[in-house]
Amino acid sequence: MRSSSSIRTHRTATTLAVLLAGALVLTACSSSDNHDKENDGTKGGTGSAPGSTVTLPRLNGAHLEVAAVWTGPEQANFKKVLAEFEKRTGASVTFVPAQDPIINFLGSKIAGGQPPDVAMLPQPGAIKQAVQHNWAKPLGPDALKELQKNYSQGWQDIGKVGGKQYGVYYKAANKSLVWYNAKVFENANAKEPKTWKDLLATAQAVYDSGVTPFSVAGADGWTLTDWFENVYLSQAGPQKYDQLAQHRIKWTDPSVKQALTTLAQIWGKKEYLAGGQSGALQTEFPASVTQTFTGGDQPKSAMVYEADFVQVNIGETKAKVGTDAKVFPFPAVGSTAPVVTGGDAAVVLKDSKAAQALVTFLASPDAATIQAKLGGYLSPNRNVPVSAYPNAVQQKIAKALIASGDDFRFDMSDQAPQAFGGTPGKGEWQDLEDFLKNPTDVAGTQARLEKDAAAAYGSGS
Incomplete structure (x- = not known):
């Protein structure tokens, strides 16, 4: 899917930025209690009524397979949601671990005559490809009804292809967060930065205190695309962001040069990266988080950039969200x-009764509430009680997401064809890994990005 004009204005990005800034205050303010009541069904508001559940058919004897790339705690928590579906319907559900890119994985399964019943697709571009291949089936009336009841129009729109609804966004992510080791900041007398210039000053203060400032998961190219997107959106603005996301401007555009040059202010400083550039390129995402929050006040790094789901990995350490x-x-x-x-x-x-029932369940607040309580998860479903989230940080992030309505920008690489924006060792992932390896090669990186983008957008793959 490509950008919807109804959710693309400079004002909307600014509004959500303000909301998120307030949302990340780590101590709950007194007004939050009343807001929680409005959203948890104990008052009027938008919450679902206490005890209400989505109506599901009995599916005794039915067997379903659900494919997703999720691993570790994320997979384990989702299986608990599937277990509730089994309990309510009598169906049995098997989780099928998939590999990135999931479109290639699904292609192999379908070619072998064994497609899963439902797939969790992490990119609008992947949904479009599944429709183009005639793999995806439109949502049935029950799933549509549940989706329309619980989701803003913007979240509905990004699951559409050609005007038909194919996707239910079960899981969301706020990808504009930087997590930090509180003890390291305290020892360095470092402040939470508001601007890029402030971030560089904070990094220097941390470095001067004896701790490496950043952990970068360079072995997972998707984290590098997220770094780029945040810099590019803030620096080039929403209009340019949408144009680049749709490849209506080239990656050789001066705005891309400016963003890469800005990124190089961090990526180009070996002493700012845990393990230097070579170490970063060998660091996978989970390790980038855990090495920031283990080792007391002398961890391998002080900060790690990534989304709200970082909390799942923090949970594997002794650190506590909101304090450590x-x-x-x-x-x-x-x-x-x-x-x-x-x-x-x-x-x-x-397209079976059982598959449509499962997607209907996943569109309901019932399913999302189960996973919300387990942590490390964020739902765009506006009828999930805010009180279901397990800590003040997550509750405030959830409030900000729902309060934003349709006012958001979706991950740029996820909007691209998978060959460019979603494949390990190819396209943007590989090009930015190469740039992390040699952050002085801005022009060469731009040329490679444009070559790969032109090929992928031209083929639609």
């Missing part, structure tokens, strides 16, 4: 702070 592990919004590089979102959509591949 704190967070600030990605600093403003231009006039306003960036707000980038992502998500995973449930898409039906085998």
Whole structure:
């Protein structure tokens, strides 16, 4: 899917940035209690009524397969949601671990005559490809009704292709957050930065205190695309962001040069990266988080950039979110702070009563509330009680997402064809890994990005 004009204005990005800045205050304010009541169904508001549940058919004997790339705690928590579906319907559900890019994985399964019933697709571009291949099936009336009841129009729109609804965004992500080791900041007398200039000053203060400032998960190219998108959105602005996302301007555009040059102010300083550039390129995302929050006040790094789901990995350490592990919004590089979102959509591949029932369940607040309580998860479903989220940080992030309505920008690489924006070792992922390896090669990086983008957008793959 490509950008919807109804959700693309400079004002909307600014509004959500302000909301998120307030949302990341780590101590709950007194007004939050009343807001929680409005959203948890104990008052009027938008919350679902206490005890209400989505109506599901009995599916005794039915067996379903659900494919997703989720691993570790994320997979384990989702399986608990599937277990509730089994309990309510009598169906049995098997989770099928998929590999990135999931479109290639699904292609192999379908070619072998064994497609899963439902797939969780992490990119609008992947949904479009699934429709183009005639793999995806439109949502049935029950799923549509549940989706329309619980989701803003913007979240509905990004699951559409050709005007038909194919995806239910079960999971969302706020991708404009920087998490930090609170003890390291305290020892360095470092402040939470508001601007890019402030971020560089904070990094220097941390470095001077004897701790490496940043952990960068360079082994996972998707984290590098997220870094770029935040810098680019804030610096170049929403209009340019949308143009680049749709490849209506080239990656050789001066605005891309400016963003890469800005990124190089951090990526180009070996002493600012845990393990230097070579170490960063060998660091996978989970390790980038855990090495920031283990080792007391002498960890391998002080800060790690990534989305709200970082909390799942923090949970694998002894650090506590809100005290040991704190967070600030990605600093403003231009006039306003960036707000980038992502998500995973449930898409039906085998159009059966059972598959449609599962997607209906995933569109309901019932399913999302189960996973919200387990932590490390954010739902765009506006009828999930805010009180379901397990800590003040997550509750405030959830409030900000729902309060934003349709006012967000979706992850740029996720909007691209998977060959460019979603494949390990190819396209943007590889090009930015190469740039991390040699941050002085701005022009060469731009040329490679444009070559790969032109090939992928031209083929639609």
